[in-house]
Amino acid sequence: MAKVFVSVKDIDFDKTKWIDARFSLQDAGEGQRKYEESHVTGAVYWNLDHDLSDMTKSQGRHPIPAKEALTELFRNSGLSLDDQLVVYDDGGSPFAARAWWLLQYAGFENSFIAHEGFGKIKETGVPVNGEKPQPLRTSVSPEWNEKIYAPRQFVEDTVAGETASILLDARSVERYRGETEPLDPIAGRIPGALNFDWERLKKEGVFNLDEVVKEQLRDVVNPAEEVTVYCGSGVTAAPLYAMLKHNGYESTRLYVGSYSDWISKDGVKVEKD
Structure with missing residues (x-):
């Protein structure tokens, strides 16, 4: 049985890279505003419409981005294939799962979904702030799992x-x-x-x-x-x-x-x- 969800209490903060995927289908700007207000320290923000979808395509309402665009996202986010990655949203939402699936598709096998939403994560004492991180760009090459x-x-x-x-x-x-x-x-x-x-x-x-x-x-x-x-x-x-x-x-x-x-x-x- 594959490990998909991880509880915050079991996460080694110092060895984890965080991805904030909060979003609202009713208000596309809500997740970005929440992120700018407060997020797990060091977390990068991935927007459903801008990062996890290519809204210029016609293959459905949230088409998958081109592999080249996803590769740029991963590189600009400072990711390497062997990183431990944890994606979170507000809890019980589909957005962290969408980001996680794209990571799995790209070969980031050590990626997980935070079981708790950001509110609970914050309550556990995980460091949070409103500062936008500046991750070092990598040259990661995804290993696509078709x-x-x-x-x-x-x-x-x-x-x-x-x-x-x-x-x-x-x-x-x-x-x-x-x-x-x-x-x-x-x-x-x-x-x-x-x-x-x-x-x-x-x-x-x-x-x-x-x-x-x-x-x-x-x-x-x-x-x-x-x-x-x-x-x-x-x-x-x-x-x-x-x-x-x-x-x-x-x-x-x-x-x-x-x-x-x-x-x-x-x-x-x-x-x-």
């Missing part, structure tokens, strides 16, 4: 029955069933997909690491099966991916384009209940 990335073609092949992967939709049951669609122009789901609402992963504002979530996940998909997770834009599917890995699902991919990318192609098929 086995955890699902491009659109892989999903098309999966729908056609040409892969062994199971599609798992992280959106609400209502959106999965096609009963409502507040964000995308076409309601429904990718054909053949199962459903596990990412909100079910949380308890009291943080991700629930108890056995109950493991059991609920196993009621939907077996850990021995290959799983490809998606959501609306690839953001809230990231914590579902993280929880699957945390609970022993070894063969798991993330369709970053997700449903918003799937329906962007004319004539594409969707399912509804």
Whole structure:
């Protein structure tokens, strides 16, 4: 079972590089303002729209940046592949998981998600300030792990029955069933997909690491099966991916384009209940 989430009390502050990924889908500037007010000392800030997505692309609502852009982000953040990295947000949010998945994709295997949000982290006595760090630029070369990335073609092949992967939709049951669609122009789901609402992963504002979530996940998909997770834009599917890995699902991919990318192609098929 892969270690994904780490409690602040178990982190060696002196040996850790921190990444602040706080964000709000309702207010895109909120995370930056919070960071400038106070953050873990030395933490760099990664913005969902500016750093963790390329909003100029058309592959869904939060497209994955080009590898060249991600490499620049890692280098400007002062990262090396063997660094111990901890990403945090406000707790129980998808943004640290999105950053963590990109780190995993790039080969930063010693990267983790802080189980607690920034408020709890601050309460534990971890040093915080409002100063923007100036990390030394590195020449790190990512080692891309394509086995955890699902491009659109892989999903098309999966729908056609040409892969062994199971599609798992992280959106609400209502959106999965096609009963409502507040964000995308076409309601429904990718054909053949199962459903596990990412909100079910949380308890009291943080991700629930108890056995109950493991059991609920196993009621939907077996850990021995290959799983490809998606959501609306690839953001809230990231914590579902993280929880699957945390609970022993070894063969798991993330369709970053997700449903918003799937329906962007004319004539594409969707399912509804």
